[in-house]
Amino acid sequence: MSVVEVTKYIGEGEHQTPLTLKRSNETGYFLLKPFLPLLQRLVDTNGEGDATIDDVNNTEIAVQQEDRLLSKYGILVDTDESNEKWITGEKAFELMQMLDILHLFKEEFESQPRNGDNEHSPMDADGVDTTLATHYSPDGTGTDDDTRPTGSHSGENNTEQPRDGPHKRVNNELGMNLEAQRELGSPLKRLRLDKHSPQDETMGSFAPADVKPVEVASSSRTITTFDHDMDSAVLTVPLSIKRTKSPPVVSDNNQRMKLEAFLQRLLFPEVQDLSSTSHDTHHMSFESLLHEVDLTFPDVPLNLNVPVDEHGNTPLHWLASIANLEVVKQLVKNGSDRFLGDNIGESALVKAVKSVNNYDSGTFEELLDYLYPCLILEDTMNRTILHHIVITSGMTGCSSAAKYYLDIFMGWIVKKQSRPIEGAGTDSILDTLDLKWVIANMLNAPDSNGDTCLNIASRLGNVAIVDALLDYGADPYVANKSGLRPVDFGAGTSKLLSNGISSTAANHITDSAVSSGVGEAKIPDTMSLIEDMQSLLNTVSKDYNTEVKDHQEKLDKLHKDLNMYREMLATCRDRLAHAKQLQDEHALLKEQLANIKKGIQDEEENFRQESKQLGISADDDSGADWDSSEFDADEPFRVDFIYDILENKLANEYGGNIEKLLDAESIDTVLKQVRSSFLQNGDDKLETMLPPSFLLKARINAYKKNDERLNSTIDGIKQNQSALESKFRRVLCLCLKVDEDKVDGMLDGLLQAISSEDPQDVDTEEMQDFLKKHAV
Template sequence: MALEEYERTTSSDGGNASLKLVWDSEKDNFLLDSLLPFLASQAGLEGELTSEKYEEILQKYSVVVESDDDDQKWTSRAKTWELLKILNFADAFQDIFQDEVVTDEDEPSAKRRNEESHIQLGSPLKKLKQSDTLPIRTFSHDLQLPTPLATMHAKSPVGNFQPEERVKLESLLQHILFPDTQTLQFDAVLQDLNNSYPTAPLNLNLPIDEHGNTPLHWLCSIANIRLIKDFIEHQSDRLLGDKSGECPLVKAVKSVNNYDSGTFEELLDYLYPCLILVDEMGRTVLHHIVITSGMPGCAAAAKYYLDILMGWIVKKQSREIDGELDAIISTLDLKWFISHILNARDVNGDTCLNIASRLGNVSIVEALLDYGADPQISNNSGLRPVDFGAGTAKSDMKSTQVPNVNSPSTAGPDSSVLINNIQSLLNTISQDYDMEIKQHNEQLAKLHSDLSAQRELLASSRDKLAKSRQLRDEYSQLTEQVANIRHAINEEDANFKKVSAVLGIDDETFDMAEFDADEPFRIDFIYEFLEKKLQTEYHGDLQQLLESKSLESLAAQLLEENSGKEEIIPPAILLRARICAYERNEENLNKTLNEVHERQADLEGRFRRVLSLCLKVDEDKVDGMLDGLLQAISTEDPEDVDTDEMQDFLKKHAV
């Protein structure tokens, strides 16, 4: 930020006055702080400069400020020069504001006299530009109006359109808002777009954001009058609202851009049909102007919009019409506007004056009262603007102007009755409020309880869902594995049958003792080599073969004698699988053999126990008696057993 300071002294009736201006050369703005004491004195505001007095100064002199990061207030060069002229410091700073001095000197005297007359009148016409002498151009493509003329809701946003239409409109906005050249014409851009998108029609009424705003809404918000005119000339619908039912004119008064650029009057020449529209809340453009006045830094802009709007309605009747005379132009006068718009109520029953009274904007309230707003209209809660002090001064003035000729003194209102009524109203409101709060708290507690229960149920359902998904995945995996195993078994069965057919093995040979289960897996030349060496050199002793010959030497001799047969050997992975299978089979056979030995030993022990009990001898002596017992009972005929000899044997060995 490049700052320059200029201090000048001027003489006045009260003596010399010194003023220091701080200029930001980058933004061409001037610091407002040094002007505020002089403006407060000029406005008759004494004492400490409070925030209320600060806002009143900004409204009175229509000052638009811009705050920096340090919360310092800056205003434009043109506004600073205007304030200097009001404070009689213009001569002292002529060297800094040379362009503004030249502009003032070149301005026609008739125009200055006209503006001075407006200021003296104190009417909304004082802020109208001389464009009110130009004719109002009318368009009828979007004016499907009720008869007789009455307020109506804005049209709903367009919802049925093709993606190509949206792309074409976005391309148009990109070209006209960010042109490559300064001389780009709207019709030329349309021609280029039609060449680029020949099949997609151009619809200027499509919403371009999630709130349902059309391009016309955004152009009114940024105060681009040239493009607004082009869009309306090309059939853009002025009566379309966004998802809240707000029309383009409402978007214009909700921002300060038209105030900064001074384009609101010209904007009304194109958007006057929006004056009869209400949004989903039943609010007119005056409602939104008043609501805007309650936003920080927007009070002066709202007052400007109000004065320009009312002045436009007054001056409209004397202006020429360029085009077909429509129902709005012919019907919309000050009387119609006061009865249908100025005192219109929204869904809460509030008029614009009711809202302004609650916001406490004195200048807006006084202006609305001057224009004919009724302070006695109550909202749905029974509150009237007069309850907030709006219009009371005028009512008191009227009452004092009509004296009571029948009595020498005028009796004032009974204040005790008024206080009792207000107290009763406040008590009723307080009781209703407490009851509503209690009901809402109970509903909130119940909702919290239901929410906790639903959260627990949701957590439990999520756990069950996770377990179900895990089981489903496991089931799918196992199903796939079983299918793969079955497929492998079928392949192996097919291969086994094929090999068995080649070897001449059928189902009958499976039960024959000479069937060799290893035969399908033998590698013939290796088997014959080992079998020949084992029989001829080691007499069938495999252990001797393994001890005398290493595997490497056997493999080398095998390959030397059977050169060229390496391709017959199956792949290594298949051989490893077979070795693993043989090792598992051997392990299972050893395990089965051990189990047989254990069962046989257990059975022998039980028989030994039986014999010891029958012979009445010790268990460890049974083995020595087995030969004699067998000899005693032995006979050629198993059924002809000599029981006498067996009894003599048992008596002889009886204990």
């Protein structure tokens, strides 16, 4: 891109600073950056104090300050591939004139013709670029060639501005000229002409170098029809405005998960990894992604009509809003329902006109080729697409976009009849939807408040939209439910002036009509009109005060109810907290009880296993009282009466020598003596005094096991003792250098020799070294 740089010194005396301005020869655009410090200094100087800038070209302006400056001075910028911001030549010369530096750069830039220009640059006598020279009004209202306003409110005085004067009126909202708004197509997306084709100065000076060519919609483009959402409930005869379908309620969360995964993979392929494969997905087709998501969720159908947010918006709503035309086409082709609305009944096309994305990208006309069924829909407030276009014009920074949407919409309706149509059979919407149908069914259709689109546009004060609607045939005398008409806001009152008919001429026409008897011209009664307006205002004021009072009473009652419910809520929360505490305690006790029961079961199982090892069966111990102290398993086992007999016999007959007792007495002898002692009247009481047989057997088995364990322990000790003795014998054999079988005979002498030695004289270190060397 060829750029012309011009450097001049600004300021006075010692405070002069070099300023370099850059202009593109291809587009005539100026680099924005050098203007920002000067504009900031101008704002600061008019504000709280002087602001000095040592080097204008190297002064950085914060992003927030830059946004404020662009908004304050109505500057529209275009960004190139290197993120540099450029402004139109007209705006640049306007800023230079405002900053009082135009005289420094005027001759330099006039002497530098742009590519494709004639010998002289198209500038007027004041150095202002007239390539896009158009008069502007402060409220965004344009003027035509003879400087008369295209539209104004009733009662306003319109003064003419000289065409060759230096003061260009600027649209404070977007900095766009009104004629560009009236043309079909987004003024931000012009077709950049080929270098070898004839140059159009207006188009060439407007299109930035970094904007890609956009094909202008023509009647040769085919409209493709689809019948998957065309049901009989919608396509009634004759065709009329229909309410949008309510968003579907999807209870299957798997469908929502599959749709979200598909959209994430489709819109953000670089960060999503839906499957385990690692192939590149940046260039995968729509059908490939459908197949891949079906493999991931094989048993779940892909429902493209599932709402994706809490407002009931479907994917078609979102993608139409962000002007993603290619994905919108694919969604419509694959079954998205175009008649669905969100929670308040707004269709996907309404979402498209409520943002400027389709205006910036110039995609609205092609979007209509796929979403045209939405043109016959209205939301829950009975507002059509025309209502929403007009409402968009009242949003900040959206007036040009709304005018673009309106013109594209009406142009599409007109050109549709000559365009080829292909697809799924006939389409009654396309067959019926023409300019006559739009005027009859949409242009003057009221919403739930009784407002037509012209009524809303008149209240918003958008003159361009009002004039366009009047040109299309909107009726300025249709009143809403409050009795207000568009003409009450000045809509249509400027048509006579804009058509070149003065008030004097209008009165002359009226007088002529009266004198000729064609009709009666009634002179309006001004005083009566003022009295009626005053009465209306008084009535409105009384109604307003009454409504305010009613609403205040309702508000007080609501506050009282709110406080009561707050107290109830606090009480319920306390009860809930107490209930949760009791629930936690109950759960803890239940867990402890379960642990105790499990412990009892484990102990019972252990007891059964031990009883089984001791020879006690379940039948034997079923009648035993294990809680009695009589069967304490930890006490030394003895039968008292037998113990007493043996103790007396040991003490009296054997002098306490148990060995003699064991040698002299046998078990049978002792048993006979015991039986004879308890044999009375022929009854043997011994059976009743002895412990149960299973307990005695268990004792015997326990003693046997203890004997076995003790014997095993003794055998182990003996083995260890024998191994230890062998090791010591081996040590002595090595120390004394004698045979191992002679060590036992030398132990006594060796022990006597060692005991006679002084322990202090024994060389223990030498002995330790010896033991380490001969360790076994």
